Amino acid sequence: MQQLLSFFMSMIMFLLSLFGVSAGTPAPETPADDTAFQPVYVSDSTVAYGENDDQNLDLYLPAGKTAASLVVLIHGGAWVTGTKETYLSEALRLQSLGYAVANINYRYLGKGVLPSDELDDITAAMAAAKTLCAQKGVTLRSAALMGVSSGGHLALLYAYTKQSDAPVPVKTVISSSAPTDLTDPAFLQGAAGELAASVIGMSPQTLLALAQSPFGQLFMTPLANISPAKKVTKSTVPTLMAHGEKDTIVPYSNALLLDTALTENGVPHDFVSFPNSSHALLQDPDCTLRFRSLTNQYLARYL
Numbered sequence: 001m002q003q004l005l006s007f008f009m010s011m012i013m014f015l016l017s018l019f020g021v022s023a024g025t026p027a028p029e030t031p032a033d034d035t036a037f038q039p040v041y042v043s044d045s046t047v048a049y050g051e052n053d054d055q056n057l058d059l060y061l062p063a064g065k066t067a068a069s070l071v072v073l074i075h076g077g078a079w080v081t082g083t084k085e086t087y088l089s090e091a092l093r094l095q096s097l098g099y100a101v102a103n104i105n106y107r108y109l110g111k112g113v114l115p116s117d118e119l120d121d122i123t124a125a126m127a128a129a130k131t132l133c134a135q136k137g138v139t140l141r142s143a144a145l146m147g148v149s150s151g152g153h154l155a156l157l158y159a160y161t162k163q164s165d166a167p168v169p170v171k172t173v174i175s176s177s178a179p180t181d182l183t184d185p186a187f188l189q190g191a192a193g194e195l196a197a198s199v200i201g202m203s204p205q206t207l208l209a210l211a212q213s214p215f216g217q218l219f220m221t222p223l224a225n226i227s228p229a230k231k232v233t234k235s236t237v238p239t240l241m242a243h244g245e246k247d248t249i250v251p252y253s254n255a256l257l258l259d260t261a262l263t264e265n266g267v268p269h270d271f272v273s274f275p276n277s278s279h280a281l282l283q284d285p286d287c288t289l290r291f292r293s294l295t296n297q298y299l300a301r302y303l
Contacts, residue, residue, distance in 0.1 A: 046058055046105070047059060047128060047132065049104075049121075049124045049125050049127070049128035050107075050121065050124055052107050054105050054106060054107045054108060055105070055106065055107060055121055055124065055125075056104075056105050057084070057102050057103060057104040057105065057125050057128065057129065058084060058091065058102075058103045059100070059101070059102055059103075059129055059132050059133070060091055060092065060094075060095040060100065060101040060103070061095070061100050061133065061136055061138055062095055062096075062097075062098045062099060062100060065098065065138060066137055066138060066139065067138065067139045067140075067141055068098065068099060068100045068133075068138055068139075068140060068141070069099055069100065069140065069141055069142045069143065069144070069171075069299070069303035070099070070100045070101070070102060070126070070129060070130075070133075070140045070142070070143040070144070070168050071094050071099045071100070071101050071102070071143070071144050071145075071146055071299065071303075072101075072102045072104060072122065072125065072126060072129075072143060072144070072145050072146065072155075073087040073090060073091055073094075073101065073102070073103045073104065073146050073147070073151075074104060074106070074122070074145065074146065074147035074148075074151035074152070074154050074155050075087055075104075075105070075147070075148065075151045076147070076148040076149030076150050076151045076152070076177075077149070077150060077151075078149075078150055079108065079109045079115070079118065079150045079153075079154075080108045080109050080110060081108065082150075082151075083105060084103045084104055084105050086148075087103050087148075088103070090146075091103045094299075097296065097299070099299065099303070100129070100133055100138060100140060102125055102126065102128075102129040104121070104122070104125040106118050106121035106122070106125070106154075107121055115154075115157075115226050118154055119154065119157065119158050119161075119162055122145070122154065122158050122162070123162065123165045123166065123167065126143065126166060126167045126168055127167040129168075130167050130168055140168045141168075141303075142168065142169050142170075142171045142302075142303045143166065143168040143169060143170050143171065143303075144170070144171060144172045144173065144174065144298070144299055144302070144303055145158060145159050145170055145172075145173045145174070146173070146174040146175070146295075147174075147175055147176075147178065148175070148176050148177060148178075149176070149177045149178060149179075149249075149250070149279070150178075150179070151178075152175030152176055152177060152178025152179075152241075153175070153178045153179045153180070153228065155173050155174070155175055155178070156173055156175050156178055156180065156228035156239070156258075157226060157228045157231065158170070158173075159172075159173035159236075159237050159239075160173075160228050160231040160232060160233075160236055160237075161231050163237075170237060171237060171238075171302040171303055172237050172238045172239070172240070172298050172299070172301075172302040172303065173237055173238075173239050173240075174239075174240040174241075174295055174298060175239070175240070175241050175242070176241070176242040176243070176281060176291070177242070177243055177244065177247060177249075177250055177279050177280075177281060178228070178241070178243075178250065178254075178255075179227075179250050179254055180227065180228045180229040180254045180255065180257060180258040181227045181228075181229040181230065181254050181257045181258070182223040182224070182226065182227050183211075183220050183223050183224050183227060183230070184251060184253055184254055184257060185211075186251040186253040186254075187250075187251055187253075187254060188211055228258060229254070229257045229258040229261045230261075232258070232261040232262055232264075232265050232267060233265060234265045234266055234267070236262065236265060236267045237267075237302075238267065238268040238269060238298065238301075238302055239258075239262055239267060239268075239269040239270075240269065240270050240272075240291075240294055240295060240298045241255060241258060241259070241269065241270070241271050241272070242271075242272040242273075242274065242281060242287070242291045243255035243271075243272075243273060243274065243281075244274040244276075244277035244278050244279060244280075244281050244283075244284075245273055245274060245275045245276075245277070246275075246276065246277060246278045246283075247277075247278050247279045248278060248279070249278075249279040250279060255271065255273070259271045270294050270298075272287055272290055272291045272294065273287070274287045274288075275287075
């Protein structure tokens, strides 16, 4: 069993390495005049919410409010790299709209850290944000999770499976370029094919056949357990998602599978497809504007 777990984690680590730091949501525009909405409170230095150096966050509070909703920003970077600084301008933009914002770092996979630990980091970060807000006289009434690429995966998986753990009720989730189904044959054919060549010396065709066999469930089941598209129910929170049709890192079929699951369960959702864009969603400015507009609408409607 220990050997199987080690093999599974080796496979996961390789798959995760395919989601690069540069991948992500369309870069939010930096406000022309940042002084127009300097936050009431911004961490003078990152605030620790755990003992690991990567467990830290920056907190932004809206001016003149004693009650607000929280937006948790979760950066991308393959679950093994990346930083919250990539979300800085979006944090300021959301803060200017009247939201409290927690822009978080979290532990990277490896060295004993599992996907479940990264989900636990979201819980701990939200708890710390809630405490800090209370200390500043701001009560948090609801929360949204927003993430890009691997951060989008964590945002979706947390919103769909960890509601009972959330220190602030999660009412909606917004993701872009997120892995949603790690059992997707298109995902396996690309990512797992390279894994077979570099790690276990098995052809992609053999690996796919193995995945479809009863024995394949030994590693397909753990993958399904961390696949947001497999966790959708009729009570799943409203979801906004964006994905590039030319994404070669996270296959576009991943987004279609989540869209189908949300539709079949009657979950309110919107799917913004970027027809000309790859993982970074940079080639469709009209879609970028629509996704930004829908982001504002979702936060206003559900928080």
